[in-house]
Amino acid sequence: MDALAGLLDGPRARGAFLLRMVMEPPWSVRIEDGAPLCLMCVTRGEAWLVHDSGREPVVLRQGDIAIVRGPEAYTVGDAPGATPHALIGPGGTCHTLRGEPLAQSMRLGVRTWGNAPDGSSTMLVGTYGMAGEVGRRLLDALPDVVHLSADAWSCPLLPVLDDEISRDDPGQSVVLDRVLDLLLIAALRTWFSRPDAAAPGWYRAMGDPVVGVALRLLQNEPAHPWTVASLAAKCGVSRAALARRFTALVGESPMAYLADWRLSLAADRLRETDATVESIAREVGYGGSFALSAAFKRVRGISPQEHRTGETGVGDRQPLLPRVVR
Numbered sequence: 001m002d003a004l005a006g007l008l009d010g011p012r013a014r015g016a017f018l019l020r021m022v023m024e025p026p027w028s029v030r031i032e033d034g035a036p037l038c039l040m041c042v043t044r045g046e047a048w049l050v051h052d053s054g055r056e057p058v059v060l061r062q063g064d065i066a067i068v069r070g071p072e073a074y075t076v077g078d079a080p081g082a083t084p085h086a087l088i089g090p091g092g093t094c095h096t097l098r099g100e101p102l103a104q105s106m107r108l109g110v111r112t113w114g115n116a117p118d119g120s121s122t123m124l125v126g127t128y129g130m131a132g133e134v135g136r137r138l139l140d141a142l143p144d145v146v147h148l149s150a151d152a153w154s155c156p157l158l159p160v161l162d163d164e165i166s167r168d169d170p171g172q173s174v175v176l177d178r179v180l181d182l183l184l185i186a187a188l189r190t191w192f193s194r195p196d197a198a199a200p201g202w203y204r205a206m207g208d209p210v211v212g213v214a215l216r217l218l219q220n221e222p223a224h225p226w227t228v229a230s231l232a233a234k235c236g237v238s239r240a241a242l243a244r245r246f247t248a249l250v251g252e253s254p255m256a257y258l259a260d261w262r263l264s265l266a267a268d269r270l271r272e273t274d275a276t277v278e279s280i281a282r283e284v285g286y287g288g289s290f291a292l293s294a295a296f297k298r299v300r301g302i303s304p305q306e307h308r309t310g311e312t313g314v315g316d317r318q319p320l321l322p323r324v325v326r
Helices: 003-008 136-141 157-164 172-192 201-205 211-220 228-235 239-250 254-272 277-284 289-300 304-309
Strands: 017-023 028-031 037-044 046-051 058-061 065-069 074-077 086-088 107-109 112-114 121-128 145-148
Touching: 037 046, 037 058, 037 157, 037 172, 046 065, 046 121, 046 145, 058 065, 058 145, 065 172, 121 157, 121 172, 145 172, 157 172, 201 211, 201 239, 211 228, 211 239, 211 254, 228 239, 228 254, 239 254, 254 277, 254 289, 254 304, 277 289, 277 304, 289 304
Parallel strands: 017 112, 028 086
Antiparallel strands: 017 121, 028 074, 037 065, 037 121, 046 058, 046 074, 065 145, 107 112
């Protein structure tokens, strides 16, 4: 697994919330959904993104893409200081600031929503509702807002998403999930290839002739009974030299990195498969379900089963768009 593959191994959309937003000024939408990651592409006109972190407002023009890391709130509108007309909450709930529902009054079609059918600004929005645990390293590596202007990147997937987002064919949600994943990966690949990209330490360490080898071994063979000594032998250096160099470049010890990687892999497997806790435990390097459960509770504060069943739907909350068209 190369550095970029390790970085992008998650998130993988599973029923992501996708929407075409069509707006005519004045407009402003407040986003307080707590989602871990949202991708926005402007296909017509422009929009201003104001993040609660206090960073400078970002203007998104046609062809631009923004990746917003949650769970902090932000506002998107036709001007930086525009007063929000709509509030988006968890699960895609939508209402005015006074609590009046907007789901039906602003619906413009299949996965299409806004205040004017022919509005001068159009955006494609894809929201990941749950962060895959492997993707936590990706989320930690990103700033609050990643902005790529149209002249900084070129991706043939934007027209595909634009075409597919308003379709309601069988299996459409799966198609949209995969297109969203590919679009996100393309954008992040461009972002991290920039000379001034603030890539995480373990990502940069992949280029080190010693630590890079160690990282690939740990990522590709998590179930192997690694020790610092056995890992150092594979890398052709002493135990002390590997431990010192690994910690300096990655920011944690080899065994701490491996423990986190194993739990992250297990967390994804629990959510994405029906495999037993016992089989997942052995797959990622634990002696059995008891060992994995103990580590999960110690680090995550919950059991593997609680993690597996923890992803809930929107319940009885009013959705942004009727569930049938999502």
